[in-house]
Amino acid sequence: MVYLTRKAEFSASHYYHNPAFTPEENARIFGKCNNPNGHGHNYTLEVTVKGAVDPKSGFVVDLKQLKDVMSREVLDALDHRFLNKEVPEFFTKIPTTENLAIAIWQRLEPKLNAAQLHRVRVYETPDLFADFYGEA
Amino acid sequence: MKAHLTRRYMFSASHRLHSDEMSEEENRATYGKCNNPYGHGHNYTVEVTVSGPVDGQTGMVCNLVDLDGFVHTQILERYDHQNLNTLSEFAEQVPTTENLCIAIYDIVKRGFDKAHLEKIRIEETLMNSFEYAGEKSR
Numbered sequence: 511m512v513y514l515t516r517k518a519e520f521s522a523s524h525y526y527h528n529p530a531f532t533p534e535e536n537a538r539i540f541g542k543c544n545n546p547n548g549h550g551h552n553y554t555l556e557v558t559v560k561g562a563v564d565p566k567s568g569f570v571v572d573l574k575q576l577k578d579v580m581s582r583e584v585l586d587a588l589d590h591r592f593l594n595k596e597v598p599e600f601f602t603k604i605p606t607t608e609n610l611a612i613a614i615w616q617r618l619e620p621k622l623n624a625a626q627l628h629r630v631r632v633y634e635t636p637d638l639f640a641d642f643y644g645e646a
Numbered sequence: 647m648k649a650h651l652t653r654r655y656m657f658s659a660s661h662r663l664h665s666d667e668m669s670e671e672e673n674r675a676t677y678g679k680c681n682n683p684y685g686h687g688h689n690y691t692v693e694v695t696v697s698g699p700v701d702g703q704t705g706m707v708c709n710l711v712d713l714d715g716f717v718h719t720q721i722l723e724r725y726d727h728q729n730l731n732t733l734s735e736f737a738e739q740v741p742t743t744e745n746l747c748i749a750i751y752d753i754v755k756r757g758f759d760k761a762h763l764e765k766i767r768i769e770e771t772l773m774n775s776f777e778y779a780g781e782k783s784r
Contacts, residue, residue, distance in 0.1 A: 526704075526705070528703055528704065530703065531703075539704060539709065540704075541711065603705060604704065604705030605705070606700075606704070606705035606706050607651070608649040608651060608700045608705060608706060608707050609700060609705045611649055612647055612649065612700065636654070637653060637654040637655075638651075638652070638653055638654070638710070639651075639652050640649050640650065640651050640652070640707075641649065641650035641651075641652070641695075642647070642650075643648075643650075645647065645648040645649075646647060646648070
């Protein structure tokens with residue numbers, strides 16, 4: 511088993527708000543992230559796939575195919591977007607780094623027929639990242 | 647769904663690697679420049695990884711305000727700009743980054759109850775890093 515990781519970057523804005531909370535609760539729980547006009551990050555995405563090395567190609571996965579799927583399913587949908595208003599997953603879910611990792615996994619997993627997805631890591635800043643391994 | 651969240655923190659501290667159980671020659675042979683009796687320092691980066699179900703109401707594994715608050719008061723205030731050899735946890739243990747990982751893991755494990763502690767990872771320099779995830783994963 512060999513693991514291969516491909517990085518990508520995207521920039522997006524978001525804010526944290528739960529309509530079930532009072533304005534005071536939203537402000538207390540989410541702090542500055544509750545600003546309804548949004549704020550942005552340069553996100554770094556790391557997608558790790560795993561598998562046996564194909565003896566003919568020497569590949570775990572065709573990197574071009576992985577890049578294409580990442581571009582089409584993730585970057586085209588998220589890059590330079592306001593996540594709360596333009597990405598359907600976040601019409602109802604709060605676009606935290608945790609939920610972004612889960613949403614990206616759910617976008618990639620059904621499309622990656624040539625490789626097994628191992629981990630999605632999303633850096634919101636260099637000092638904060640979330641990992642999702644597909645666990646229930 | 648279960649996710650992992652990692653936050654990085656920095657502190658600066660000095661230490662000297664020296665074991666009373668070894669002779670002066672053995673200490674010098676084992677620890678090299680790190681045995682300098684006057685000590686030396688590093689900018690340490692600590693990665694704290696916690697895990698848990700993503701809360702449906704907040705979208706979070708745990709609120710970063712809680713994690714940051716705990717790490718600032720219990721870890722950074724304890725270690726930043728200190729000589730590690732003077733601290734109680736290193737009275738009888740060499741302040742290697744391995745032992746520092748275990749000490750920080752124990753503090754977080756004991757005191758932080760908002761999420762499950764997965765792992766402590768410390769970069770002593772850009773070239774050296776150490777991880778401790780508790781004994782059960784060994």
